[in-house]
Amino acid sequence: MKKLLAVLVVLLSLVVLAQEVIKIGAIFPLTGAAAATGVKIKYAVEVAQEIINGAYPEINLALAKSAGLPNLNGAKVQFVFADHQGNPELAMAEAERLIRNEKVVALIGCYQSSCTKPASQIAEKYGIPFVAGSSSSAALTERGLKWFFRIAPHDGMETVFFFNYLRYLNEKYNANIKRVAVVYIDNEYGVHAALMVKEKIKDFPEFSLVADVKYPVSATNVDIEVQKIKAAKPDAIFHASYIGDMTMFVKKYKEFNVVPKVVLSYCGGYQDPQFVVNLGKDADYFAGTNATTPALFAKMPILSKINEMYKAKSGVDIDGPTLEDFASALVIAEAINIAGTTEPEKILEVLKTHTFEAPYFVSEKIQFGSDGQNIYSASVMTQIFNGVYEAVWPEQYQTHEPVPQFPDWKKR
């Protein structure tokens, strides 16, 4: 009888061990001005959780084949969501709550760089890993933090990418682009992007910065901003804007007949599929970096499958920032699995040394440098044609040739 009881106890504890749930905090703007994006990211993280916890042998990803984390007896992963509402103080408070009360072993988030910054400081204080997906301010990886990692290319990399693209348009299409304007929201994301433009333009002497237009968060209109841009007559406009303000800008560009040669957007509103839904034909010819685009789905079957699962929840195709936050969820889970434990130091070691397979990105890999930045960060330049985000540069990923001149608004 005693033996039977002992066997039962062992079996029960094995079952309990197998059903262990590993909690990871996920802090995003689920309400507030950026909630439209935050809710989509939540869907993407939920897809990542389904892939990790379920068995999807048809998806060629490390954690898809079997249910749960194989190196931790099939332990399930639970992403515990918290809402920072776009408020940095709340992001910090939620990070602390998740670590202290929910006992999460790692954090992901926060979309807006202004919120990622304080939340990751809390992770640093408690000594647990923080993997940011889409936050793009270069300042985040310039702080010398031990526990912080970022998947998206930062705005410094994006800025160099923008200037190289302009150079490509000048060389290949004789676009004659010289005058650049930067338009940005007055927060961590926008201000740092503008700072990068001012810094990196020195390496591209053929371009000059003719306008620097900063606008307030929660602007009720962008009339004077557009009038300032128009007065400067830029050939290229760099935008660091979210979906609501970006849409208002496009409407005003049309009203005031602003016709630049190119408009390039940092990771933000342009990448949100709602941009095309809201603006219809007026969205055409706008461009920006993107970690993905539906035009690439046909070439990338794993991405296509992920998109299928995502679209079933969200009703729209997965976009660049959302895919980067999806990646952050998979990477942290894979790091825990490889470490075989939830001990922070061991997870940290994996994050620092391992190269993660990421067949859903054009770069196909993720590896963090000594500053925590993904050294394989790769985006494609996309441009919208007939409501479709087409890959236009680099040429090896091209699904459509770029058009380096906006047609007159009346002729669309």
Next chain:
Amino acid sequence: MSMLAQLVVTGVLVGSVYSLVAVGLTLVWGLMDIINFAHGDFMMISMYTVFWLYALLKWDPLISLPIAALVAAMIGLLTYRLVIKRVLNAPGLMALLATFGLSLFIRNFAQFLWSPNYRFVGESILSGKRLIIYDVIVGIPQLVAALGSIGMTLAVALFIKKTKFGKAVQATAQSREIAELMGVDTEKVYMFTFALSGICVGVAGTLLSGIFPVYPESGAMYGLLAFVIVALGGFGNIWGAFYAGIMIGLAETIGGFYLGTQFKYAIAFLIYLLVLQFRPKGLFGW
């Protein structure tokens, strides 16, 4: 010179819409002494009304205007019956907290129902149309919004000044008890004032729906600016709110253009602070 003319025109157009939002607020705050934090959210609901009538039935915003105004009026009425009436005799802070809670509820409920996505009324009779007068560009949707605001403000001002019911509103604002002794049904006055405030903000929301995104936080900044405008214009003064709205619009555009677009609201708030130092009852308060 043409740039300055453009800025003045833009400022007046932007300011007129601010005015209409503020006129609705000045009715309940200035006349009834009730601070309604959910005022901007009533506007958001009217914007959604217009958006859904457009998305589902392809109704133009101008056709939806009476329905959106009616919906906002109903919400104003319900707010009075279900929230304000219960805290009317409590300290003023109670009404403030109750409407703050209501504001949070409306925003989150809107997000729950319609998601936080930014939506636009893509096509309307007015969209994309503009006038060009000596290099000055005037968007027709903005022009119609401004004219609508002026018309609505005029109608409300005349109603309050000339009609018997308007006089009852003024009497209740001066002294509820005495108005009751004179036979004024103050309950009806409060209810009607809330409904009228809803109509103002409903019209403003409709006129804005073609030029501003529709999302659960649409009304937040407009609501905040309306508080500043009401205080600047003088509590309860309908024309005061109108002029103050125009003033804020001009300060925002001209000041923002020449001093830095990032400061456009800071300039507006600074003017408000300065005016209150010298005229605590506002520019047109008595």
